[in-house]
Amino acid sequence: MQQFCCSCISRCSDVCSPRASLETERSCFHLYRLQRTEVLRAAIFRSAPEVFLPLELLAAAVREAAPELSDDEVSQVCRLAFVVDRGSKLPCQAPAMCTEIDWDRVWQEDFSAVKEFFHACLEVRSSPESGRGVWAAGPLRVGELLVAERALGVAPEAELGPTLAKMQSDLAPLNWKRLNLMCDGEELPTFADAVPLPAWPSQAYPLCPEQYSPEHAISVRRMSRIVDLNAYRCASPVSEYAFMDGEPQRSEQERHESYGVFPLASLFNHACTPNMSKVLLKDWVLLRAAREIEAGEELTQFYCDIRMPVEMRQKELQDLFGFLCGCQRCRFELLLQKTEQDLEPWRRLYSSEVPGFHQKLGPIQVSQLEGLVCEAETAARRSFKSFKREQSDAAESWLLWPLVPAFQQLAARLRLDGRRAESMEFWKRAESFARAVVPLSNIHLHIHAEMLLTKCSKELLEESLRMVAAAFGGGSAVWQRLFGFRMTREVAELADVCSSSLMPEPSPIHYQWARSANGTSELLTLWSTAFERQSEIVVDVSPEVVIVSAPGALQQTVRCHFKARVDSILTKFSKRRRCLTLHIPMEPDSASEKSQRRSLCTPSAHKLPQKGGMLHGEDAYSYGHLLERLENDKKDFHPLNLRERGPAADMCRYIDQRLQAQGFVSLASAMQDAEVLRADILLDRLLNYLPQPIRQEDQRVVENMLRLGRPLRDGMLDAAEFCQRFELLARNGAVAGREPVAPVSPSRSARDTRLQLREKVRLPSAWLACPRSWASRMLGRNRGRPQGPASREPPVAPPPAPPDGPPGPSQDAAQRPAGDDRAQ
Ligand SMILES: C[S@@+](CC[C@H](N)C(=O)[O-])C[C@H]1O[C@@H](n2cnc3c(N)ncnc32)[C@H](O)[C@@H]1O
Numbered sequence: 001m002q003q004f005c006c007s008c009i010s011r012c013s014d015v016c017s018p019r020a021s022l023e024t025e026r027s028c029f030h031l032y033r034l035q036r037t038e039v040l041r042a043a044i045f046r047s048a049p050e051v052f053l054p055l056e057l058l059a060a061a062v063r064e065a066a067p068e069l070s071d072d073e074v075s076q077v078c079r080l081a082f083v084v085d086r087g088s089k090l091p092c093q094a095p096a097m098c099t100e101i102d103w104d105r106v107w108q109e110d111f112s113a114v115k116e117f118f119h120a121c122l123e124v125r126s127s128p129e130s131g132r133g134v135w136a137a138g139p140l141r142v143g144e145l146l147v148a149e150r151a152l153g154v155a156p157e158a159e160l161g162p163t164l165a166k167m168q169s170d171l172a173p174l175n176w177k178r179l180n181l182m183c184d185g186e187e188l189p190t191f192a193d194a195v196p197l198p199a200w201p202s203q204a205y206p207l208c209p210e211q212y213s214p215e216h217a218i219s220v221r222r223m224s225r226i227v228d229l230n231a232y233r234c235a236s237p238v239s240e241y242a243f244m245d246g247e248p249q250r251s252e253q254e255r256h257e258s259y260g261v262f263p264l265a266s267l268f269n270h271a272c273t274p275n276m277s278k279v280l281l282k283d284w285v286l287l288r289a290a291r292e293i294e295a296g297e298e299l300t301q302f303y304c305d306i307r308m309p310v311e312m313r314q315k316e317l318q319d320l321f322g323f324l325c326g327c328q329r330c331r332f333e334l335l336l337q338k339t340e341q342d343l344e345p346w347r348r349l350y351s352s353e354v355p356g357f358h359q360k361l362g363p364i365q366v367s368q369l370e371g372l373v374c375e376a377e378t379a380a381r382r383s384f385k386s387f388k389r390e391q392s393d394a395a396e397s398w399l400l401w402p403l404v405p406a407f408q409q410l411a412a413r414l415r416l417d418g419r420r421a422e423s424m425e426f427w428k429r430a431e432s433f434a435r436a437v438v439p440l441s442n443i444h445l446h447i448h449a450e451m452l453l454t455k456c457s458k459e460l461l462e463e464s465l466r467m468v469a470a471a472f473g474g475g476s477a478v479w480q481r482l483f484g485f486r487m488t489r490e491v492a493e494l495a496d497v498c499s500s501s502l503m504p505e506p507s508p509i510h511y512q513w514a515r516s517a518n519g520t521s522e523l524l525t526l527w528s529t530a531f532e533r534q535s536e537i538v539v540d541v542s543p544e545v546v547i548v549s550a551p552g553a554l555q556q557t558v559r560c561h562f563k564a565r566v567d568s569i570l571t572k573f574s575k576r577r578r579c580l581t582l583h584i585p586m587e588p589d590s591a592s593e594k595s596q597r598r599s600l601c602t603p604s605a606h607k608l609p610q611k612g613g614m615l616h617g618e619d620a621y622s623y624g625h626l627l628e629r630l631e632n633d634k635k636d637f638h639p640l641n642l643r644e645r646g647p648a649a650d651m652c653r654y655i656d657q658r659l660q661a662q663g664f665v666s667l668a669s670a671m672q673d674a675e676v677l678r679a680d681i682l683l684d685r686l687l688n689y690l691p692q693p694i695r696q697e698d699q700r701v702v703e704n705m706l707r708l709g710r711p712l713r714d715g716m717l718d719a720a721e722f723c724q725r726f727e728l729l730a731r732n733g734a735v736a737g738r739e740p741v742a743p744v745s746p747s748r749s750a751r752d753t754r755l756q757l758r759e760k761v762r763l764p765s766a767w768l769a770c771p772r773s774w775a776s777r778m779l780g781r782n783r784g785r786p787q788g789p790a791s792r793e794p795p796v797a798p799p800p801a802p803p804d805g806p807p808g809p810s811q812d813a814a815q816r817p818a819g820d821d822r823a824q
Pocket residue numbers: 007008010011129130131132133229230266267268269270271321322323324325326
């Protein structure tokens with residue numbers, strides 16, 4: 001039975017061409033009735049039981065979404081849906097493509113060695129907001145080639161639709177099929193036995209019997225619509241990427257000269273802070289990862305000039321592509337506009353060099369420009385500070401990014417005037433904001449090269465070479481071609497020397513333990529961007545330790561908390577997820593001991609109180625609010641403040657005692673040395689150790705303690721960091737059988753103590769700034785600690801032994817000596 005995918009309803013319908021004339025728009029019934037096809041699509045998504053569904057169910061969903069439509073109109077909408085296509089793997093996987101290609105030849109426009117390529121870790125999925133898109137199935141490292149694709153056809157923009165329509169009869173079956181990826185399928189006949197799109201393109205690609213036939217031809221009108229939504233401007237001359245003075249001036253006509261259609265590359269959705277870099281050379285497009293990408297992240301590119309202010313971006317995307325961008329950056333900018341501070345000086349310089357949108361600065365004195373830039377930056381930073389809503393660290397860079405052209409202009413003028421140090425400062429700032437918004441883009445690399453031209457250092461040069469390799473593929477030959485020719489001979493020669501000694505940075509190997517269903521074995525999952533093939537991964541296992549290494553990876557040593565049976569370990573490797581799973585059986589005695597211990601700390605051994613009651617404005621039992629704060633890119637992470645440290649330290653000691661009573665060496669071992677954990681799981685585990693029923697103030701202290709670990713994405717927390725700090729608070733880092741972290745001799749001052757702490761556990765500086773009495777009391781309270789200045793502090797009673805409960809704030813206050821800073 002045919003299946004239809006409601007995600008693509010708006011994709012390339014004849015009826016809703018945003019570029020079409022007003023008359024056409026008026027005749028478009030759903031634009032006319034519902035204003036925007038996006039609205040209709042979202043409504044259909046909400047009513048549809050599934051993304052992929054038979055025609056009758058789709059029609060029912062459309063009826064429910066838009067009851068005002070007549071039957072004819074409903075079937076018209078249904079015809080716009082994408083017929084889900086069986087199949088579709090592109091036979092174009094080229095392993096190790098990134099390293100085997102001579103990229104210098106590619107930059108000389110010789111593509112003979114390049115094959116079409118779609119990275120094995122990519123997954124095509126659908127989302128209600130943006131239709132199909134591409135997600136990472138496994139981790140991706142910066143600079144990895146994700147897609148190399150040759151255009152199906154290249155022609156001046158206006159002629160591309162007719163050209164493609166004409167040439168479709170000559171397309172090879174695969175290309176014909178690729179072209180069809182970009183249509184809604186309405187005019188195409190059956191692709192029987194549909195499969196859901198998420199399986200695409202990893203399945204074998206069966207050559208379809210439904211190759212081109214004249215009655216299935218795509219009309220010129222439809223083809224033009226495909227071009228409107230999907231074409232890229234291509235065949236850029238190398239000069240556009242090379243380091244020239246200013247942008248090459250091109251006439252409007254030239255700009256529309258060569259457009260190409262790339263069906264695979266156009267599956268990637270838009271974001272205003274994309275995570276891919278894009279190079280268009282001749283009739284090829286090359287997409288690479290521009291940031292470290294984790295499994296599960298969507299891969300995005302940009303469709304419009306993302307230097308424009310948010311309203312302009314939204315308008316252009318709406319006009320040309322039929323959607324309103326809802327990315328984090330757009331949301332932030334829209335919010336900022338509403339809660340408007342005095343941003344006028346910033347607005348005056350917003351993208352001051354973007355053709356068509358800016359107010360040109362015109363001839364202006366350097367000192368005047370300095371004043372304007374300073375005023376604009378101050379206004380932006382001030383308004384960011386007073387912006388009430390919590391924002392991620394990146395948001396400040398998004399706000400300052402529109403000033404980059406002004407920074408560049410000023411930096412160039414200062415350099416001309418011989419004020420190199422000041423010039424460098426502005427280049428650096430421009431570079432950091434460009435990195436936050438469009439990493440490894442042409443703009444970013446150019447600004448970086450300007451830094452090099454202003455003041456060359458070996459570090460900067462090495463960074464430039466690394467960036468060129470990550471964004472453009474090549475080694476020093478490509479760097480010389482694009483940037484080196486503008487540098488002095490010494491710098492160019494130094495680049496050759498540097499590039500020969502430049503080693504790629506090794507990737508870390510991450511791991512996580514999980515228990516198997518039968519309880520007699522453990523699953524150890526390891527993943528790394530360096531995992532390419534199972535045959536290259538070396539695993540050494542002893543009953544206590546697993547050591548894993550792979551080419552290009554940092555060796556990882558994982559301690560087992562049970563006795564492993566090394567003779568019967570099973571392994572499973574997923575290339576797509578870059579993940580190796582070890583199924584490690586336990587020795588029988590180890591298994592029973594472990595299950596005994598587990599039962600002491602599993603949530604089932606402990607009953608959470610009934611949901612209810614708000615705690616400081618947060619829902620105490622769902623943790624939703626807390627997790628939301630943690631998920632937001634570090635924004636809520638800060639070390640405990642002075643007032644919180646005392647109760648937190650007492651709580652750590654209390655939990656630590658309970659752990660020891662249960663036979664655990666440390667919290668880390670109770671957490672099975674997990675490097676990352678979900679924050680709610682960690683919280684749940686910690687609460688298990690409190691006496692029942694849990695008092696609200698105790699719970700609050702434990703919730704606060706979560707701040708000891710850095711929040712990561714998706715509600716995860718840096719568990720290793722958490723345990724390290726927990727141990728530091730509980731017993732100065734001393735784990736049974738190990739030396740304490742910071743032993744202090746009687747002659748050492750508190751400052752030395754703090755320095756030692758810094759060396760060992762790298763605490764944030766705010767911690768290190770804690771007053772002497774606190775630091776020394778912390779040291780003085782530890783069991784088995786070496787005697788130091790802390791022991792001269794007034795004695796502090798140990799927390800009450802379990803099960804009487806952890807010390808509450810009142811107890812803590814009772815022990816507090818007069819003048820104690822914690823009371824502040
Ligand atoms: C080049 S296509 C991208 C692939 C497309 N999502 C699909 O299903 O085939 C462009 C279309 O994708 C959708 N799109 C892309 N980025 C989007 C975003 N950030 N939000 C909403 N829709 C988006 C819009 O409908 C746009 O016209």
